[in-house]
Structures are given as structure tokens and as C-alpha cells.
Amino acid sequence: MVLTDAARDAWAAAGEPPADVVVIDDERAMCDGCRQVLEAEGLRALTAPDGSRGLALVERARPHVVIVDLKMPGMSGTDVVARLSELDPSIVSIVITGYASVDSAVESMKIGALDFLTKPFEPEQLIQSVRRGMELSEARARVREAPPAAPPAEEGLADASQVALRGLEVLGQYYRLGLRRRDFVDELGRLEAEARFHAETLGRIKEKEQVLVEVIEDLRVADEVIASHAYRKSHLLQVLLDVQARLNWLPRHVLKWISRRLKVPLASVYTVGSFYEALNLEPRGQHLVELCTGTACHVRGAPRLQAMVSSLLGIEPGQTDLQQLFTLKTVHCMGCCALAPVVKIDDRYYSNPTKTQLEGIVESCKQEREPSCQG
């Protein structure tokens, strides 16, 4: 049996035993049935045959949950529910209705009922509904009694600690009532597990949210580019090039989006995307290293340069290193044959660099990354 301090005070003041539940219904059988079911569950239930007497009983007994029949002579169920929330906002009302009319159910929810039960209902339904009502009512009572709560915590863990605190508070009440220590420990463990579960879920949701934000950002970029090309199908390649210039590569969701927006089959988008050397369907490293394999470079030692660059970066042409720092590519002629053999790193051309020079360049690329990581 759960008792709040407020309820105990009310009981003491009125000299009448408090009730957990009050049932207001003009049908005697219904009232008795409900009471029996609830008392079997260890809940204290009182009944009243009409609205006005019911309200008077509630005022005295201060229950957590009130079950109200919608259709009653005299004061109607909806009026009773409305009055109840004025009387004590922590009281939770559940309505019973004879006809499964959606309208009446909606109406009762609007005026503040927690739930509604359609006659005839199973005892189990009633118990479940009342249990939920009890929990809600306690929570409401606590909000009213407690000083203004701390602002809602941002992080999942803070939320979890709130859950745990609430749990402890409730358990404290159990404890005061002389419950067994084992129950206490079990309950604490369950609550803790629940808190962890919620924290994890929250974390996962946040991660997913982050991914979603990024995806949406990608699609927004794609949309801008597509609009700048006036949604012309013939501009598919131009759109892909422009999107890649901004995103560094072409993720699948972007290709799908482009396909939808330009009304071009996804297969066509992929055909174009995989045909052209310049388009990347896989993520690219932060720095792009391009080795020229034009004829002029070939006869002046491009294969030698390639061996050196590959061994220095530890990747072969077409690969990206595990840190996603460098992508190595070969290009058929960059049109600066006078510098042959040439390697282009990001936007700078290097003419026949020595191993020491290359090491310096690679090192400075790595250095560049560090501050941006920390900052």
C-alpha cells in the first residue's frame, strides 16, 4: 500500500480512512465489481452512486485515482472529471463508457482523463489502468510538493541520475513503511538497470541524430547544387562534380537524392558516377596525392616516383590510408610535362621531389592535422 505524506495528513484530518481509488457509477454492480477487483489487488477502494456524492467523497478521501462513468443521471461524467482536476490536479481520472464511441473518449481525454475503459472490460485492464494512474498521481503530487525542480538535464547521464533519484525517493517511502531489505535491494537494482538502459538509449538516439543531421546537411548541399543547375537532367555529371567539390566524395544517400531530384534512375547515376575517373564513390583522405602517369612523366621516371611515394605513405594508388589522411591516385597527364615527373599534393605541384623533400611534405600534412583535431 502506498501512502503519501499529504494523503496521510488528509486521513488524519478527516478521521476517515483514505482511499486509493474512488469509483463513481450509477450501476451498483459495476461499483461493487470494481471494488472487489481493486481490493484483491491490495488497494483501498470506495464507491459513490452519482457525481455530486462522488465529488464529496473524493474531497474527504483524497484518492489517487477516480474512476468515473461518463453516462450518469444528474451530473455527467465529463463535468465530474472537469471538477476533479479543479479540486486537486494530482488526482488522475479514468473514464468508463458504455458505448465505444471515439468521440466521447476523445472528449474525456481532452478534459484531462488519463485513460478510458469500454464496458465490458476485463479485471486485468482495470488494474493496469489504475496502476498507471497511481504512478502518475504520485508523480504529480511530488511535483507539487517538491521545490521547483532543477532544469531538465541535457545529457543522457544527467537524465539517468534524475531517474535514479526519483527511484530512491520512492524507495525511501517503501523503506519508511518497513518493507523488507531484500525488496529494497532488488528494486534498487532494477531501477539502476532501467536508468542505464535509458541512458544508453538516449546516447544512441543522440548519435543517430548526429548522423541524421549530417545526412540532412549533405542533402541540403546537393539541393543547392541541383537548383543552381536548374534541375536539368543533362547536368547530371556537372551536379556530381559540384557536389563532390563540396563534400569531397559522393555518399550513397546523396546519389539517391540526386536521382530523385533530377528524376534520373539511380542506376544511371551510378553508371555515370563509376564511369568517370574524377568521381569518388568512396570517402577520400584529407589530403589528395596525385601522381602523374602521362607519357612525359613516364619516360622521365614516374614509376620510380610512384615507388617512392607508395612506400612513404604505405598505400598503393587508388587506396586511402587508415587514418583517412592521404588518398593516393594516379592521373593520366596533368598537363605540366615540363615538370616531369610530377606529383600533386592537394593544390601544389612538386617536380621530381627527393625522398627527403617528400618526407618533409608528408610530415607537414600530418602536423597540419593535429591542431585542427585539438581545436
Next chain:
Amino acid sequence: MPRLRTPADVNRLRGELQAAREGDRRCVSVCSGTGCLAYRSQDVVAAFEREIACQGLAEHVMLRRTGCYGFCERGPIVVIQPEGICYLGMREQDVEEVVSETLANGRTVTRLLYEDLESGQRIARMEDIPFYRHQQRLLLAANAAVDPRSIDDYIAAGGYAALAKALSAMRPEDVLREVTDSKLRGRGGGGFPTGRKWRTTRDAPDDVKYVVVNADEGDPGAYMDRSILEGNPHSVLEGLVLGAYAIGAHEGYVYVRQEYPLAVRNTLRALEQAREYGLLGRDILGSGFAFDVHVHRGAGAFVSGESSALMAAIEGKVGEPRPKYIHTAVKGLWDKPTCLNNVETWANVPLIVSGGAAWFCGMGTAESKGTKIFSLVGKVNNTGLVEVPMGMTLRQIVYDIGGGVPKGRGLKAVQTGGPSGGVIPASMLDLPVDFDALSEAGSMMGSGGLIVMDEDTCMVDTARYYVDFLAHESCGKCVPCREGLYQMLGILDRITAGEGRDGDVELLEEVCDLLEVAALCALGKTAPNPVRSTIRHFRDEYDAHILERRCPAGVCKNLIAYTIDREACLACGACAKNCPTGAITRAPYNDHYVIDQDKCTRCGCCVEVCPPKARAIVKVAPEAARQTL
């Protein structure tokens, strides 16, 4: 700037621009082509800006960033007018001296001048440098006078005069006749008569026609088109407008590789300026003729330079060729008659319209008129872009202009025409530059790559290189090209790995025959050329690989090994430091280094860094290397 409304407006504007620029102002032109930018010419420009302001010369000196000068080997190049002083290899730190000496006091800075290879004399003026002296720079000359980002520069240098002339005094058929009479042939490779191509599109029965600039210069080792489009985009644009006028097209496209970002930028800017001036759009120069141009970027596919593939790419499809039962000149872009020419061809048009067909015919050979730009690259002293009149011999180009082969090595061959061309052996160097003469020799003019190969170049490896390139770039649509190239590559791989079999050469020739007959487009049909021409002229090298397991040039990795001559070794350790696999170590108790043959990948990095006075690293046959251990 107000719109130009009549042809006379163009000439008036030119007069005004020229008058404003006269006077005693010096002009400093800094090459800002891709080659020179790679040498950090932008830093030189910034230094000039600083220094000129610093020394209070801003009133008297004009600074201009121009397109490519062609002598890319020696960049960044700076030319000072009106004297025409040419400084090569300018660095940021040289700028202060140039400003205080040359600009302020008119003295030349000798150490930055060109030094003649033989006499050691310093040459001050650009025109006197052998590299330039033997050229005839019709198209490239403007690169030095024009800032590619300024339409005013182009107009002041005589630009858009041809367009003004055509729109005021010539009917479309007059322009067409002029181009036909000039015997201009397509500079992209095939050498098809431009006039006849234009006529076909003009006569095709359709109201909507297109003109297209092919700037998808995919040939490895060629960058002429890049240089023109980057350095003087308006000349191409003017040619395109003239072509559209002659053909009756109202829409044009420039298809340019995205590997050439500067060319894309400069072209887009040129289009904008031309629209602003009323040289594009509705009612050009009040003639009632309407025309506009779009830019479309390619994305790294060699085959997309083929006409039908290029048009498919512009339509937004995959850039694959189609069978050309009907020519693209009749059914091209969106099945409309489309006239496609490459950058250099279009750039020739304004010159022909201004100068007249008779003047143009005065240059060149009987069937090849005008000039041709080559990118002279590979094992040659003066690498760069050269423009020569048709009919000049390859020997003149390589030796007089290019200054011969470096390090005193002997010339083995020159390669022209890129992957569709072939090699021309040293014995045939007196061949003139002429579409038909080069084809007869088993090569082709191509778009103008001219790669010089010395004794250290293996011809089998060269053939393998081109077949590898083509196998990679084949779109795979037709079986002969896709499978044929793959098989050829397999055979060549085997030969260069020292596992060639008797009969391999004949097998290669058989596949070559097949490709020539059966491939769908020019990529496949001309793909055998590199293989065929190397077999034709260098059969002995194939035999050495197959029969003797020997690479005469010492290139094929499986057939060579490197050792260190312990007598010659200075023990400087440069080789060990630069070896990517760590195969070189110091011999215990000895003053020389040794190569671990098991670790060595024969990349040749050590040869490159071994001091010239030592030359201790020698190439030997693999068995010989094992024996010395």
C-alpha cells in the same frame, strides 16, 4: 562598360584602349600558366606588386599576369616590355633586384637571362632565344600580350576584329568559303578538313544546330589546348562565334576537362565578359545574329574526347561512343547537326577571317597549312610548347628549338599522336610535320604531343605503357577493344617480365589487325598504332626481350639489377637515404655501400641521387648481380 552595338563600336573601343595604354609605361608580364604556377609564379607576382609600390614606380609600370609562354622548363618566366627582356626561372627573392635594376634604371640582370647551351652567351631578348627564334607563334604570341581575365586586353591586341569584320562585311557563306579556302585541317588529331566539316553541318536539314569546342585534351603528354584556353580564352570564343555564324548555329558548348581547373575558370569569366559586351547573346553587334555558349566539364575519361562520346557526355549520359553510321556533323548533340572542333582549330579561325585564306595558305606544306602547336616533352633540354609552321622537320624541332637530348644521351625516337600515334625512329627525323607524312610513317599528327625518347627508353615498355593506358580507358562497350587490348596488355606484360615466347610478336600483330577492323570508335581503331610502330621500327628490342631475356635500354625491372661499383662508390650514403625499401646498407668494414638484391625493387631511385662524379650505381643483368655477391 556599355554594350557594343555595332561592329564599328569594337574598333572604336580598340582605338580608345590603345590610346590609353600608349606612353612610356613599362609592362611587366609574368607567366601564370599552370606550369609556371607550379613553380610559384603567383609569389613572384605578389613580390612585384610589393616592390613596385615600395620603390614608387606604380605610375610608370604596369603589371600583367598572362597565359603560358611555352618555355615551361624554365619557369616562372617574366618579360619586360617594351625592351622585350626575358628573365627565366625568376624567384621571389630575385624580384627586388629586377625592379631596382631593370625597371628603375633600365639595366638588365644578367644572371637571370637565358644562357646559350653551346656558347655560354647570355641572351636578353625573348625573340633571340633559340627556343623562340625558330618558332612561328601565330596563336601563342597573344598569350604573352593578354591577361586571360581581361577582355579589354584581348580587344586592344586586335581581338574581335575578325568578328566585327565578318558581321559587317561578310555573309555566313563568305566566312565558310574563307575557311574552306584556307585548307585548315582539324588540329585534334585526324586532320579532317575543317571547311568540309562545317559545310556538312550547315547543309544538314535541321533548323537547330550546335557548335562544340572539344577541350577534353586527354592525350598524356599534350597540353596545347590547355595553354590556349587558359591563356587566351577569347580567341577560342571568337572562333566559335564565327563558326556558329557560318554554320547557322545559335548554341554552343565548351567541353573541358575538370583536370584543368584554371581553363574552366578563365573560360567562364570570358563568357561573362563577352555577354556583357554584347559579343554573345541576342543580336550580336547589331547584326541580328544570336548565339550563346555553355561550359560543360568532363571528369577524366579519355574516350570522352571522341565526338559521339563527348556529345553523349554533354547530354548527361555516360561518355561512351556510339557507332557512327551517321556522322555527328549531321546527327550529333540531341540528334541535331553538330560541328565539333578542338580548341586549336577554333583559335585559328579568327586569324583566317582577319588575315584571309591566301595569307594562311602561304604557310605550311601542300596539304597542311598554317602552324601547329606541339608540346615538346620527355628527354629534351627545352621542354615546353612550341608553335611551328607545317613542314618543319622533326629534327629542327627537337634540336634547334628543343636543344637536343640532355646529358649527352643519344636520341632513340620521338612519339607523336599520343596513344593513337606511334613512334618515329631517329633515322626518320627529317620527316616534315605534315598530316599525311606522319601517317605514312606509321604515326599521326594527333593533337600535338611530341615526346622525345632517348637511349634509356625501352620501346617495348613504351608500347606496354600505351596499351595499359588504353586498356584502362577503354569504355568496354565493344568487345574487340575491351578484350583485344586486355590480351595485348597480357602479352606485353609477359614480354617485359622476361617471359616472352617465340611468336608473341606475330600474335600481337594479329590482334592489331583485328582491332583496326572491328573496334567501334577511333580509340580502338587507332589503339594498335603504338604497338605496330614499335614493332615496325624496333623489332630488335622485342627480340632481345623474348629471345635473350634482355632489356637493351635497361628499363624492364625483371630483366635488370642494380649493383654498386665499390671502386667508384664515395660512400656518401645518398642512395641508402633515398632507397624506399631500405635495400642499401654500408658494407661492414668497407668504404662502400651494397644493395641487397632480395629487397631491391629496381625502382632506380638510387641512380637518380648518386653524385654525377661517382656514377657508382650500375645496371647489370640479374644473374651478374647475383654473382658479384
